[in-house]
Amino acid sequence: MQRRSFLKNIAAAMAATAVVPHVSMAADAKPKGPNEFSLKEAVAAITGGKPLQTSPKIKLKAPEIAENGAVVPVKVDVDSAMTDAEHVQAIYVLATKNNNVRCAYVHLTPANGQATFGTRVKLGGTQDVLAIAKMSDGSFISASQNVKVTIGGCG
């Protein structure tokens, strides 16, 4: 009997420890960011319902594995002549699973000479980085890349 009650006690203790962190997690739910913004909203706001095309013209450079999610270099190159008639109007960089997916919206002009934009972003976890380019003819092209994050950079 002693052995049995001992086992019962252990089982009860294990159940208690299993429940406690669960409860504290629920009470400590992630706070909502001041600018929480979903990917759907962001893409709809950018394209206005137009389809996104994948194209070899847009190149997104980001590391496949990021050791530190707080500093992830991202570079977007769009192949364009950047003349008044045909240029890239804007480059959008989105982190698809961040609290606020918007990272940078860059409005370019033909004076840039080349459609490039680079920055460093924070990623909260493993996710896709999406780059969208708005061309002067009104079409949208996009590219995305998955970045594996070992340590998150947000929150």
Add this chain to the structure above:
Amino acid sequence: MATKALIKIKPKKYAVGEIVKIDFMVMHPMETGLRKDKAGALIPAEYINDVKFFFNDKLVTHMEVWESLSTNPLFSTSYKIAGAGEFKVIFTDNKGGVNEQSTKITPKG
């Protein structure tokens, strides 16, 4: 927001008509508003939300950015040298802090 900002042009020597790479760097905490301090209180969000890049007071590139950028953010873009003049970049943060940085350029040839 009296912090340090930098404009870097690569390569260092350039001629009219050449496309150069321009980097803007600014020292800024870029707080997301999600982090907590040691006492458990939320640290209010503080991030750069607008970067404007001018050449001779003409807007070349306008960047709208959010808190998802790293601390001490870097912005790089390109520019086709049109002649001598002045680059100016204005960083604005969500608390209204403004940081202005400018540099003169003299292309060769």
